[in-house]
Amino acid sequence: MLTLARPGSEVVADQGVAIDVSAIDISQTLSKGGSYDLPTIGVRNPGDEPTSYRMSVTYFAAQEQRRPGDDWFRFEPAAFELVPGATQPVTVVLRIPANADAGDYQALIQASIVADTDGASVGGAAAARVSFSVKPSSLAEAWWRELRDWLGDHAAWVGSGGALALLAILAWMLRRNFRFRLERR
Secondary structure, three states: OEEEEOOOOOOEEEEOOEEOOOEEEEEEEEEOOOEEEEEEEEEEOOOOOOEEEEEEEEOOOOOOOEOOOHHHEEEEOOEEEEOOOOEEEEEEEEEOOOOOOOEEEEEEEEEEEOOOOOOOOOOOEEEEEEEEEEEOOOHHHHHHHHHHHHHHHOHHHHHHHHHHHHHHHHHHHHHHHOOOOOOOO
């Protein structure tokens, strides 16, 4: 918990951050190009004033495992504000790129306090360790997984684009097999 005392005033406020998960250890070996839903993380405001938070990825200073890119993780929501005592569930999706190296990975999923001042400030953060292994696979298999996930994420656009493509093919086939002639009488 971080206690803030404003100079020249008797106001003391506590800002804090807590999360309900300490570690996420994935025992299944993950595939390149795969997309995985991690357990939902609850971020709580244990302080006594409304506080803004931001989700991010960070690492241990001297870790032996590989570091996944911060773009491998998607948080929903990625930023939010909580009143004292409130908890925000945050969903976390891990997407492993097709060109990822095989091996053991580790990172910290962090909820941090967003400073509300322009000057110097001290922020607090809480983090959960996430560790996983990526198995070797063929590049074709990894690209297929990425394409499948992309199609799933963009199903509405792909569906309407697919309908347009089907109409274009149908028109081409009709034109190729039938002749239409318009005449004035």
